[in-house]
Amino acid sequence: MRWTFLKAVNDIRRRKIRSLLTVVGIFIGVAGIVAIVATARNLEEAQRYNYANASQDDLRWWVWNNTETTEYAISQLSNVAAVQRRASYVTKFRAGPDWFDVTFYGYADYASLKVNKLDFVEGRPPAKGEVAFEQSTRDLVPGLKIGDQVIYRYGPNNTEARFTISGFVRTPSSPSAAILNFTMGYTTESDVQKMLGIPGDNEILLKVYDLASRDETRREVENIFQKRNLQYGGFAARDPDNFLGKQELDTLVLLLLAFSGVGLVISGFLVANTLSAIVTEQVGEIGTLKALGAVRRQVLEVYFITALLYGAVGSILGVIGGFVLGKFLMGYLGTVVNFDVNRFSFQPEALYLGLVVGLGVTLLAALVPAWSGTSISVRQALASYGINSTFGQGWLERGLARLRGLPPLVALSLRNLARRKTRNLVTFGVVALSCAAFLAAQSASTSVGTTITELYDIYGADGWVQFGTLQSDNFAERLKTVDGVVASEPWSRGRLTVKASQVDLYGVPYDTALYQKPVVEGRWFEANENNVALATTSLAAAKNIKVGDTIDVEAGKVRGQLTIIGLLEDNSKYLGSTSAGKLFTSYQTVERLFRHQGRSDFFAVSFTAHDKTSVDRTMAAIEARYKDLTPSTLAAYSDKASAQQITAILQIMLYAMVAIIALIGGIGVINTLTLNVLERRREIGVLRSLGGSNARLVQIFLVEGLMLGLLGFVVGLALGYPLAAALVGIIGENTFPLTFVFDPGMILLTLFFALALSGAASLLPALGAARVRISATIRYG
Structure with a gap:
């Protein structure tokens, strides 16, 4: 055990930069998981603390x-x-x-x-x-x-x-x-x-x-x-296990965990690549060890100890970094939900998960390269050197050789990538997952934003006016006399209990011009049609309601029945809503249910101008004209802005995770190209002795990196679509159904992301190649 441990330590010390990059990759992956789990647990504790110490009302x-x-x-x-x-x-x-x-x-x-x-x-x-x-x-x-x-x-x-x-x-x-x-x-x-x-x-x-x-x-x-x-x-x-915004926060935490998982998988790829490189470099040493009597288990032990050391250092640092990051994340999210976040506490679950996942992923990633590398026989190991002598004989190399019309640098880079198929394939995977995460983040944030816009477009009103006392339904005509008001309608609203769940009830005119009536099944109600309603699709799905069903409703002490005549695609929810969905009916039906027939305190209004300044001016005119009725107003743009504020938080957190994943992906590209430079130092020396300039050497490795990015982008597209669909599904399941958006602009932006990521990551090893001296390469080996 002692000699295997010493050899593993020596292998790590021999390639300091490679080891550092691998540890950093593990650190980032573990830190992300720990930070999110610790934050989620502390948010739960903060809620319990606030509930207990603020004596919140039940x-x-x-x-x-x-x-x-x-x-x-x-x-x-x-x-x-x-x-x-x-x-x-x-x-x-x-x-x-x-x-x-x-x-x-x-x-x-x-x-x-x-x-x-x-x-x-x-x-x-x-x-x-x-x-x-x-x-x-x-x-x-x-x-x-x-x-x-x-x-x-x-x-x-x-x-x-x-x-x-x-x-x-x-x-x-x-x-x-x-x-x-x-x-x-x-x-x-x-x-x-x-x-x-x-x-x-x-x-x-x-x-x-x-x-x-x-x-x-x-x-x-x-x-x-x-x-x-x-x-x-x-x-x-009040639900003691819930608080305003908890549903949205839980969704955000779930998304962050998903992205952290992607980052951890990429970290595993880094470990696999590093161990593969070590094993490849040490084929001769493996042969020597076996010739001296070492059995396969002992050789495997060397590389598993190496992986364990990488995993231990990366995981320990990741746990520490995760708790520090979690403190900052808790501070940000705690401010959003207004919790006392000074009580951020150590979470054993986050510690255990970070160590188990970090070490587990590392050892699992090491299994394949260690097992395949140690399976080589003594004769093969001692006879092997450098690039396999069969290079150029495989179908991939032959296919690349037949390509015509490619720029020389591109052709050379493609053939160089084929020399270490496994290593570069893993790097394709790293870049592909980074691209998939970026694509999914774009799709998720755009889908949320698009859905919010679509939902608010359903409502044609510029705002709503509520009065301190009930007014005649005909008061809508009086509102039209205010300068700037072009349409006004009496609406009614309330909360109902339907099948043991709270439901939002809206009453509108049968011929409303301020609601777009997004009927997807059945029909809209007609004039003087009583006790009928349309349910939103989310309510219908949650309560198994079908067109033609008659449902029992309860509004306080009043009970009644409504017949469902249609379904609506209008599933928006306000922040913290616990409603199972919405019902739309005539305002007369709502007034009867709530015992104020012919009177309403809630009116939808539309204006000649729809910009913020004009809306505020017209709202102020309504308030001034009817100030004796104590009006309160809500502008549609203000309500929409509130929803967009939540979307902005989602975007910030998603793209922060993408940045972390991109960093790990960039480390993967740096790791691969650094290994390629180290293995091809003699080739670099030959090129320099033949007159190859520093700029030409930089171009060779830079193009290799860009080709890694381009190929990773292609694979990332295949992974990005289902990942995006899954993320949008998670958000929709926990908030409200979303319109899935996946457009060509996202693909082009992801291509730029892939090339920028791989190009930037390639610069360091490319510049390193340019600094290799001819004399050093002659002595190499």
Whole structure:
């Protein structure tokens, strides 16, 4: 064992650059896996920590004008651990010329919060006339600081008032305001009650002992509301294993793991190439060892120890680097979902996985070259030297020799690549996987972006207007009188329970011009057609709903039935949505279900101009005209921008992984061409003695690298399409169905990527070849 270990160490030390490149490849592959697994586990722990330490609400209701007596009555229920009243008001604020959406929350005493505790990261709790903003508000409105004044609107006439900023808080499990395109501000209870125009609060939040009994607790609480004749609704139950944006984060982590797996496979190829080169170089030594009595097991032991040393060093460094990288990744993603990420902890699972995968892939990759190399007989080993004497006799070499019309450099490079078929084939694989990953990343990000554009194109509205009180459906005609408004329609919306799942319900006119009616099966509803609906294809697939089915629906206390007359290809979801899909019906049907026939508080509007400035100007005109009705507006571009923010995060992370994979691929090309240069030093010396210039030598190896890139690109196309389809499928399965995009522009860009990668990686060994001296090559061997 001792001599085999010493020989393995000596082999590694003899080729320092090659060994370094191999270790770096393993390091990158392992670091990627460890970083992603550690980040995913820490995100889960951060969610549990935030849930436990912020005492996030389990149950929540909108309860108009509730008082302390209601809070006390609820606190006496056996399953209630804590009750918290608060006042909330949705409006807009500005610190400059632009208005932003905000929800103000008012608490009586910030020091004694029992549910949804806040972490003041800067400043102090607000006094009367002050506000503490969610910390990510500064991503939405850069430059905000303590002491600044902001203007907000409230009341029937949209009266403007001022708040002074007293601090900034972290709101548990609320994504960044820049992603949501709205924010939260915390002020005094009396300030929000003034906005509402009531002496009490309008929300009640509960923390319960036993989540399994929450349905019974809900009934008990709502009985209290009914006995006190309180208006209530908007019930929401929190899933402790979920948080806003978790589904999207889980999808991102899954994609990153897939790309890390590709990187690790490429690292395995590097090990295989390195071991193959060592074995090829040492064929004579293998023959000598066998002649001296060494058995195959002992010779195999040498190369497995070599692989184990590569794997151990690369894996240990990869684990360390992975945890460091995971800390930064956790910081970035934690900021996105607004978690306290200062508690990044060591994850044993990531350590074990990194070591097992790193060592396992390395040893597995070493198996084939070690086994094939040690199978050679003593006679063959001692008689072998350099390039095989049968070179040029195989079908590949003969085929390349018949090629005519190729530039001399290209022809020479192709024939040189055929001299080490296995090594260069593995390198083709490395480049091919890098190209496939790049192609898949392009396809995935483009597919998401294209789908978002298509989904928003289904909605022809430039925005939506919601009023504080219900208005007649005919109010849509009044909205058309506002300068810049060309179309307005009464819409209705709500949440239904269908087959034990939450479903988003939309009511639109039968002849709507602001919804494109993407019917893929069945038909659209007609005028005066009641109790019929169209389901989105995602809902139909999830709940096994077919055209012609009659489904039971529940909206609070109201139960009814809807007959499905068609299916729609409209499967978009908002951030954090737990909805199984959508139902579309007439707005009259929705109004009947929710008991406000002939009245709506939600209107879709379309404008003469669709650019951001014009949309904002027209929205402001609507708000000014009807300020006594407390309108709130949502621009379609703003909603779309929120979705594109999430897409941008996906793109950043995907291309970061592609960059890592490309780095490993580049190392593979450098490794291969460096080996080629070392093996052909005599040829280089002969070329130089015949007058070959440095530039010509650089060109030879540079073209070899480019040919590796070109051939790898061809194979990468074959791998890239199914990989892209798989990634798009993963995203679609976990978010919403995507339109698969795979266009010629991506192929051309991937070709450029392959040539740039292989060309850049070829420069170092090519320049090394140019520095080889004739005298050194004469003494070589």
